[in-house]
Structure formats: C-alpha cells, structure tokens
Amino acid sequence: MGVSYAFVMLKLCVGYGLNMIPVREAIYHVAKVDTKTIIWWKHGLIVSFMATLSLFGGLFLPRVNTALGLVGGFSGGFISYIFPALMYMYSGNWTLQKVGWFHFLMTYILLICGVVGVVFGTISTIYGEFTA
Structure with missing residues (x-):
C-alpha cells in the first residue's frame, strides 16, 4: 500500500511539472519575454505565483x-x-x-x-x- 502511495506522489509531482512548464512558457510568450534571458528572481516570482495559485486551487476545491x-x-x-x-x-x-x-x-x-x-x-x- 505504501508503494502505491509513493508512486501516486511521484505521478503528481511529475504531472505538475509537465503541466506548468508549458503554462509558464505560454505566459512568457504572451508577455514577449525571452525565456533564456529572463532574470532568475523574476522567473522565481512567476513560478512561485503559479505554484501558489495551484495550491489555493487545491485547497479550495473540496x-x-x-x-x-x-x-x-x-x-x-x-x-x-x-x-x-x-x-x-x-x-x-x-x-x-x-x-x-x-x-x-x-x-x-x-x-x-x-x-x-x-x-x-x-x-x-x-x-x-x-x-x-
């Protein structure tokens, strides 16, 4: 049972990355930001904001x-x-x-x-x- 929980957690973590990377790239494209030259702290703010939105969505969807x-x-x-x-x-x-x-x-x-x-x-x- 514990092994299945570990694999579900792995799937959720990998799935989050697979979904959020294209979303981030789409946001950068719409904002006309080059992903290779963006300053690291701006990138960190954007990714943190997206993660916070995902967290609140998970908390408030019952x-x-x-x-x-x-x-x-x-x-x-x-x-x-x-x-x-x-x-x-x-x-x-x-x-x-x-x-x-x-x-x-x-x-x-x-x-x-x-x-x-x-x-x-x-x-x-x-x-x-x-x-x-």
Whole structure:
C-alpha cells in the first residue's frame, strides 16, 4: 500500500511539472519575454505565483471530482476538438476553393462542437458542485 502511495506522489509531482512548464512558457510568450534571458528572481516570482495559485486551487476545491470535471471538460474539449480544427484552418491555404465544401463544413462543425462541449462540460461541473 505504501508503494502505491509513493508512486501516486511521484505521478503528481511529475504531472505538475509537465503541466506548468508549458503554462509558464505560454505566459512568457504572451508577455514577449525571452525565456533564456529572463532574470532568475523574476522567473522565481512567476513560478512561485503559479505554484501558489495551484495550491489555493487545491485547497479550495473540496472534492477531486470537481477538479477532474473542470480539467476534463476544458482540456479534453480543447485537445480533441478545438485545437485540431484550428490547426487545420491555420495551416495555410484555408479557403473554400482549396479544401472543398466537405472539409470546410466539417472543420467548422468540429470547432463549434468543441466550443459547445467545453462550455457545457464546464457548466455541468460547476452546476454539479453547487447542487451536490
């Protein structure tokens, strides 16, 4: 039993790093900060702020089902529906004449279904939290 707890802790620590490194890089990209030349104490402040937000999120979400529902509804919809449609659209030469009616229509349907899935998945998780 203790071995399984140790591996769950290892998984949580590795998962935190795997999730927060891309988030940090995205924040740096939006703020137009070069990750190789940022001063160490500014980097430390940003990472500490993100870790504090994660800690407060973990403390104030009373059940793990709420966190899993929010993460699943949000990231699942983005990864499986929204991002593929947007990548196909922004890959270049995205016109009705180039791709044809079928691909054009199906890509927009995929994008709209993804947005609807993210919205309703998030709403149902929040609604379930308040009615439980």
